[in-house]
Amino acid sequence: MNVSTSITMQPDAEDLENVFAAVEEFAERAEWPMNLVFQVKLILEEMSLNVINYGGVEGDDPIDIKLKTEGDTVTIEIKDVGQPFDPIKDAPDPDLGLPLEQRPIGGLGLYLVRTMVDEMHYKWHDGRNHLTLITRRLA
Amino acid sequence: MDVTSQRTGGALIVSVEGRVDGANARKFQKAVESVIDDDDGAVILDMENLSYISSAGLRSILLIAKGLQKRNSQFAVCSLQDAIGEVFRIVGFDKIVTIHSSQGEAVSAMGS
Numbered sequence: 510m511n512v513s514t515s516i517t518m519q520p521d522a523e524d525l526e527n528v529f530a531a532v533e534e535f536a537e538r539a540e541w542p543m544n545l546v547f548q549v550k551l552i553l554e555e556m557s558l559n560v561i562n563y564g565g566v567e568g569d570d571p572i573d574i575k576l577k578t579e580g581d582t583v584t585i586e587i588k589d590v591g592q593p594f595d596p597i598k599d600a601p602d603p604d605l606g607l608p609l610e611q612r613p614i615g616g617l618g619l620y621l622v623r624t625m626v627d628e629m630h631y632k633w634h635d636g637r638n639h640l641t642l643i644t645r646r647l648a
Numbered sequence: 649m650d651v652t653s654q655r656t657g658g659a660l661i662v663s664v665e666g667r668v669d670g671a672n673a674r675k676f677q678k679a680v681e682s683v684i685d686d687d688d689g690a691v692i693l694d695m696e697n698l699s700y701i702s703s704a705g706l707r708s709i710l711l712i713a714k715g716l717q718k719r720n721s722q723f724a725v726c727s728l729q730d731a732i733g734e735v736f737r738i739v740g741f742d743k744i745v746t747i748h749s750s751q752g753e754a755v756s757a758m759g760s
Contacts, residue, residue, distance in 0.1 A: 522671040523671050525670060529700075548731075551700075551735070554669055554670055554704075558704070603739075605740030609713055609744040609745075612710060614711060620738075620739065621702075621738055624738050
């Protein structure tokens with residue numbers, strides 16, 4: 510099944526609720542399995558909050574999201590006007606072997622996203638971050 | 649997101665329902681801490697009705713676990729839905745937090 514949708518997210522964590530509702534509605538149309546719905550929500554939250562909390566996106570600069578299902582491939586596109594940030598190169602993996610008392614309290618979001626996608630493409634173009642994430646788990 | 653608590657055997661069981669995300673993770677953490685601060689015993693976080701968690705929620709659980717470790721209280725989580733169990737494994741939380749498949753199992757493990 511080939512379907513796509515666009516979601517506009519206001520640069521505010523409170524708008525996650527609307528994004529999640531839009532993902533659920535689309536997932537029903539695209540007949541996504543439940544674990545994929547969970548993963549796509551997580552990917553959108555981690556990437557958008559990163560942009561809002563660290564990329565300086567605010568006010569009238571919404572984050573543009575596009576979801577697409579083609580055959581067994583799901584594509585997620587995210588565009589924002591935040592600071593140039595390449596999540597492929599600019600973020601180290603956390604050390605998952607540390608004991609509880611030494612575990613730092615951040616750095617898990619991007620790592621989760623990386624483990625959940627098969628491809629990640631980034632470019633800075635026309636003053637915006639363009640991130641494309643592809644997963645092929647729709648067997 | 650709702651947080652409720654009850655005492656069963658020697659443990660305080662804190663149940664979370666709904667979603668813990670970047671919009672409410674701090675509220676979640678405060679709600680849990682306000683319940684466990686009144687107590688000095690073992691704590692079980694029951695996630696049977698937790699449908700979603702992101703890194704913001706994981707961060708809250710890590711901070712709760714660190715706080716309990718500091719005061720020498722046992723801590724475990726139980727009844728994780730599949731997708732949440734997977735997230736715990738991916739970030740290695742299964743190595744730093746005890747996970748039980750049911751509340752009953754968690755309670756009896758705490759008692760021993």
